[in-house]
Amino acid sequence: MKALLNQPVTLQLNSLIILLGLCLGTGLGFFMWCSAKTSKPARNYLGALLVLTAVLALAHVWQRESLYYTNLALTVTSLQMALGPLLYLYTCSQTQSDFCWHPSQLWHLLPAVLLALLWQWQLPLEPGDWLSLGCVGAEPCDLLNQSRFVHRAATWISLLGYGALSLGLLKPYEAQIRACYSDIDGINLAWLRNMIFGFIGLTLFAVVLEVAHWLGWLLPLNGGNLQAWGPIVWSLMIARYGFRQRVLAEQGEAHGAPLPAVAAEPAPPLHSSKYQTSSLTRADAKALWVRLQGLMSSDSPYLEHGLKISELATRLKVPVHHLSETINGYAEQSFYDFINRYRLDEALRLLADPAMAHLSVTDIGFQAGFNSNSTFFAHFKKRFDQTPREYRRQLALTPA
Numbered sequence: 001m002k003a004l005l006n007q008p009v010t011l012q013l014n015s016l017i018i019l020l021g022l023c024l025g026t027g028l029g030f031f032m033w034c035s036a037k038t039s040k041p042a043r044n045y046l047g048a049l050l051v052l053t054a055v056l057a058l059a060h061v062w063q064r065e066s067l068y069y070t071n072l073a074l075t076v077t078s079l080q081m082a083l084g085p086l087l088y089l090y091t092c093s094q095t096q097s098d099f100c101w102h103p104s105q106l107w108h109l110l111p112a113v114l115l116a117l118l119w120q121w122q123l124p125l126e127p128g129d130w131l132s133l134g135c136v137g138a139e140p141c142d143l144l145n146q147s148r149f150v151h152r153a154a155t156w157i158s159l160l161g162y163g164a165l166s167l168g169l170l171k172p173y174e175a176q177i178r179a180c181y182s183d184i185d186g187i188n189l190a191w192l193r194n195m196i197f198g199f200i201g202l203t204l205f206a207v208v209l210e211v212a213h214w215l216g217w218l219l220p221l222n223g224g225n226l227q228a229w230g231p232i233v234w235s236l237m238i239a240r241y242g243f244r245q246r247v248l249a250e251q252g253e254a255h256g257a258p259l260p261a262v263a264a265e266p267a268p269p270l271h272s273s274k275y276q277t278s279s280l281t282r283a284d285a286k287a288l289w290v291r292l293q294g295l296m297s298s299d300s301p302y303l304e305h306g307l308k309i310s311e312l313a314t315r316l317k318v319p320v321h322h323l324s325e326t327i328n329g330y331a332e333q334s335f336y337d338f339i340n341r342y343r344l345d346e347a348l349r350l351l352a353d354p355a356m357a358h359l360s361v362t363d364i365g366f367q368a369g370f371n372s373n374s375t376f377f378a379h380f381k382k383r384f385d386q387t388p389r390e391y392r393r394q395l396a397l398t399p400a
Contacts, residue, residue: 041093052083056077060077075116082108083158084159127143132147156203170192177336179335181336280325302340344368347368348384361392
């Protein structure tokens with residue numbers, strides 16, 4: 001052991017950068033993990049993802065630098081199979097308010113253990129093994145590369161499959177929050193969707209690189225490089241996550257408590273005798289719609305920042321799901337789109353008012369009820385095909 005510790009160690013520049021990124025990502029991620037105001041399962045899955053990416057990066061450096069116990073490092077690399085399940089479980093914890101840890105979730109991690117055992121069973125490596133895949137090009141496809149094909153293919157399938165499952169969870173979640181909130185910037189999990197797409201994109205890129213190596217093309221990159229740079233990418237994503245999570249924590253109804261029961265999907269046609277619940281008839285919905293229109297005209301609740309459908313239902317003294325079904329049926333919009341359409345109409349009025357000429361476009365959006373300048377611009381551009389500034393400039397050039 002003493003002789004082993006006294007051996008000089010030299011690192012390539014790429015390995016050194018990976019180790020520095022690992023330290024940065026692990027430290028920053030640990031800080032965000034400890035300070036994040038989110039559910040315990042979400043923190044645990046995030047922490048497990050950070051630890052796993054760090055371990056995989058270390059295993060890559062270990063194997064790349066040809067240190068001792070290389071086969072052990074390759075055994076550890078089998079833990080790549082756990083990346084997809086952990087990402088999926090983390091998505092579950094962020095999109096399902098009642099999600100909690102259960103021992104049955106360990107089944108998701110079983111393939112990683114089986115893949116590690118498979119590698120141990122393959123040793124020592126022999127040419128022509130039935131688990132090996134030959135190559136068209138001889139040089140980049142040595143015995144080790146041939147023997148690891150099953151492991152790489154299993155990892156690709158796992159990442160792509162769990163990535164698709166994670167994206168499937170985000171779609172109904174977004175429909176649910178749009179049915180409950182008029183401001184969703186802090187709770188729409190757009191950053192998580194981008195991260196999942198990043199996982200899928202990098203996996204597909206790794207497949208392309210593998211095909212290129214199989215054909216004998218000499219490329220400077222391979223799937224191991226993509227895995228090793230994970231901690232650096234994660235450090236950036238976790239920084240983004242930390243800022244987002246503070247906003248999420250302020251929306252207590254979205255995380256930590258169940259969302260109100262609302263109609264996230266469009267309601268049945270108005271000529272139907274009943275809506276989605278047996279207690280709301282067409283006559284009830286029509287009466288509620290008239291009352292809602294009157295409230296919007298008299299009290300202008302859409303000017304309130306962060307307005308929730310539950311608050312509007314309380315004023316009207318009706319169940320939340322009745323109000324949601326009525327909005328979906330008559331306006332053919334979600335609560336989010338319904339309220340923001342009123343805000344756009346108000347912003348249009350304020351931009352055209354000479355008495356408001358001293359206010360900036362950002363102030364106009366804020367007075368109209370928008371919490372975010374980017375949301376205001378995005379909605380305005382989508383509806384009127386021009387920005388608020390362009391609209392105001394056009395008004396200034398138009399004769400009275």
